[in-house]
Amino acid sequence: MDFTIRAATLEDCKDVARMITELAEYEKAADHVEITQKDLEQDGFSKNPFFHGIIAEVPEQHKSKDGHSKVGYSLYFYSYSSFKGRAVYMEDLYVMPEFRGKGIGKALMRKVAQLGLAAGCTQLNFSVLDWNKPSLDFYFSQGCQDVTSDLGYHYLRCEGDALEYLAQGDP
Amino acid sequence: MDFTIRAATLEDCKDVARMITELAEYEKAADHVEITQKDLEQDGFSKNPFFHGIIAEVPEQHKSKDGHSKVGYSLYFYSYSSFKGRAVYMEDLYVMPEFRGKGIGKALMRKVAQLGLAAGCTQLNFSVLDWNKPSLDFYFSQGCQDVTSDLGYHYLRCEGDALEYLAQGDP
Structure with missing residues (x-):
């Protein structure tokens, strides 16, 4: 099947928000999604964006059962390793089930x-x-x-009241 | 002891590079450090920096045995959660042993x-x-x-030949 890979634009945010919800359902984390189309528009497409996006699109004749032609996406941002230098972080990689x-x-x-690499x-x-396991197997097959x-290395997180308290400091 | 917390500048890169090496030795990863003072200058203090830095500094009379008054640092960058939105990632948090x-x-x-929070x-x-464990205990005590x-959630990484091969794609 033909498909196109291209940079995401402001007009893609509705579909990205939809696919984020689909991904969250797959990850059994639908309750944790607070992001909206408007958040994505503001955070990814204003000055100093917090992320960048890539869209996978199929031709009209191959669109999904529900009528979607934007069938996959990735969100990424640049990051830094104090040991190795410039790095890129892939926040999401998602393809709709019927297009896998x-x-x-x-x-x-x-x-x-x-x-x-270009950066x-x-x-x-x-x-x-x-x-x-399907995702892990795919990633390991890619080296x-x-x-x-x-x-x-473990991921740690400070959020909510803990983050507010940390920022306020001792009275 | 008095100390000052302030944004890092280009002039701090020599001390940050020194402390990154100290941190790597503590983490038993000294062999993995490839970063140099020049890398930090280029990557953190040009247009579209890959990271930001914070320095902890003590007065001259309290400087370290080796004569250092810059005794701690943090590197951070902004990131994004597709579920929760804007986030900040703290790449390093380091204080020289004699100032802990x-x-x-x-x-x-x-x-x-x-x-x-301000962002x-x-x-x-x-x-x-x-x-x-000392670091984990500290972070857990902060909520x-x-x-x-x-x-x-597991951290995965693609680098070196695997990254080059992934980018080149099938012949």
């Missing part, structure tokens, strides 16, 4: 890798849920390393 | 939290080695959550 197995996910990831990055980093299992 | 236990690390982290971020994320242990 056609190379679309790999093409999206390839585009992030190309953009990262001088030496690492492409991302995170995966440990029960998501990726599990830095948590191999080196012991 | 004086609240300097907490003050550095507080500054990152303040800057994150509309709802999460402060970072990673910690699972054997680094941080281990997202790897609690939710199963």
Whole structure:
């Protein structure tokens, strides 16, 4: 099947918001999604954007059962390793279920890798849920390393009241 | 002890490079450090910087045994959660051993939290080695959550030949 990989624009935010919800359902995390189309428009397409996006699109005649021609996306941003330097972080890589197995996910990831290398990055980093074996198998087949299992790096997070309290400091 | 927390400037890169090496030695990863003072100058202090820095500085009369008055630092950059939106990632938080236990690390982290909240971020994320119990205890005491242990998120990485191969694609 033909498909196109291209940079996301403001007009894609509605479909990206839809696919973020689909991804969250797959990750059993639908309750955690607070992002809206408007957030994506503001945060990704104003000055100093917080992320960049890539869209996978199929021709009209191949659109999904529900009528969608935007069938996959990736969100990424540039980051930094104090040991290795410039890096790119792939926040999401998603392809709608009925379009999987056609190379679309790999093409999206390839585009992030190309953009990262072009910007001088030496690492492409991302995170995966440990029960998501199909995704892990795909990433390992691409030569990726599990830095948590191999080196012991754990993700930590401060949010909500803890973040507010940390910022306020002692009275 | 008095200390000052302030934004890093180009002139701090020599000391940041020194402290990155110290941190890597503590993390038993000295062999993995490829970053140089020049890299930090280019990547953090040109247009569209890849990171921002914060410095902890003590007065001259309290400088270290080796004569250093810049005794701690944090590197951070803005990131994005497709579920929750704007986030800040704390790449490093380091205080020289002889200056620990004086609240300097907490003050550095507080500054990152303040800057994150001011930029509309709802999460402060970072990673910690699972054997680094003193750091983990400190972060848990601040209300941080281990997202790897609690939710199963693993860090994955593509670099070197694997990254080049991914970007080139099939012949």
